[in-house]
């Protein structure tokens with residue numbers, strides 16, 4: 223649960239950040255030497271703090287978050303406050319993509335709306351701000367970041383992605399079987415086959431997709447001949463062996479850093495996985 227002060231802070235941040243997000247296109251295009259990609263913070267303020275401290279040490283220039291800031295964890299409002307304040311301090315270097323939890327349809331069933339149960343105006347204002355969040359990011363001109371996946375439609379172009387109709391991009395998943403398969407997540411949601419993903423990447427001059435949305439024990443899962451990275455940056459709470467990951471994109475390589483839960487907090491692993499880019 224969040225305090226009254228925390229909620230008041232959210233009210234102010236929401237008001238100030240709205241025009242900034244409104245100005246951003248559905249697809250933002252950051253190009254920097256060293257970028258951090260993290261996703262699905264889901265109300266875990268301690269994990270966010272842990273990740274931000276690490277990023278500062280690494281000399282990260284720009285931050286790309288792939289959505290799902292709220293729900294599941296105990297501190298949705300604190301997480302939002304931290305990220306919105308980062309955005310306000312550094313609007314050209316912090317990018318907050320929209321996740322499927324940043325929608326009216328789903329957030330009303332979860333912790334964020336419980337938190338704001340007595341604050342209908344603030345909940346409404348937050349939802350209005352979520353609608354202004356960008357849907358995707360293209361990093362260094364050829365790495366596409368999105369919460370869910372692509373739509374999987376014919377002749378799909380990045381140019382067609384709009385803030386008005388983002389559902390597919392927030393909900394779909396990459397699959398292992400070719401074609402467009404209905405998803406167990408619900409109606410109108412699909413698992414996108416490697417054939418469709420490769421076609422989309424070719425048509426849009428992309429070499430990699432980074433997405434979040436699916437929690438798993440590994441922190442990073444690769445699909446589509448290592449061209450789709452499924453990242454998860456908090457611990458889904460499924461046992462001591464679970465690990466979470468963030469990605470650091472620097473020049474022509476992308477590195478994955480993993481952390482685990484310890485008795486008193488979190489700990490980075492020594493092992494770093496690296497993917498070389500073209």
Ligand SMILES: [Mn+2]
Pocket residue numbers: 290321322323369434435436
């Ligand atoms: Mn999600």
